[in-house]
Amino acid sequence: EMQTHYDLENSFCLVLMAVVGVSTLFLMIPWPPSIRALLIRTLHQIGHSDQARWTFCMVLAVVTVMFVWSFWAMTSVQNELDLMKQNAAVNAVTDMETRLSLNLKKFRTQRNVYITGFSLFSSLILVRFYKILSRIGEIENKLEKTK
Template sequence: HNFSVMEPGWMLLVLFLVLECFLVVLLIMPMPSNAVRGALTNLVKELGKQAGVRYAVFAVLALDLFYFIYTMDALRSPLYDSFLSPVEMELTCEISMSLFRNERNLYITGGSLFIFLVLYRIVDVQSKLHEQRDRVKELEGANKELTARLSCVQPMGVPVGEPVDGKYKGH
């Protein structure tokens, strides 16, 4: 058994984890403008809406969950696979290496499942932030327009040139 080559299933999960981490880092980076935030968030959302991508992601997540459960079971009873008794004994180099490999695989699968949930939440938060900033921009524009209109209006009942502070002196 060659331990230096990673199995294809684990390689797929590692690549999926790297892709998830890349998307999370991309989405949490400071954005130069709200338009960039919207474009990036919409790109990730549209990518997730495509049927092929969605099915591939769910298939990899199912594989991830299966490997996670398998690895948890292997770590819970590490000597079961070796047909050794559970009495205390010195761990050989091969058993230690197997334990370290299972631990690494647990980090890969657990991290991938966790990062997927984080990615899902970040896309949701970023899209809501984009919508709210667009709404604030619309309201600020409407406020400026209204302020400009109201600045041209002379209050009624006060002669031009008289102060509008409530201290009007009638003639």
């Protein structure tokens, strides 16, 4: 049951990372001025849409919750491993399967923290990049009007 959650979480974050990556790449291409102006104008209209803003905020909220949950899961697995190491000194025999299972859980939780954290970070970078491009578009429009 926990494996299913990990897979769902990773799939969502990987899709988000792919969308953010493709979007950033698409925005970074040095388009001709007419296409870039059209792109910036379209993004500006989408950015002022309440629905687009709410959708983006909800996605960020979900990714933030997943990041916090992944971090909590990583901490609890690490505590479980530490407890097992303390008990291993007393018992001297630790079940190899249990150790492998806990180390696999630790790997998965660390991976989830990295994936969700990077998704969150790259989403915020995309927002900043959009704001910079919008500002450039506004400045170019002002320059064209003054000519």
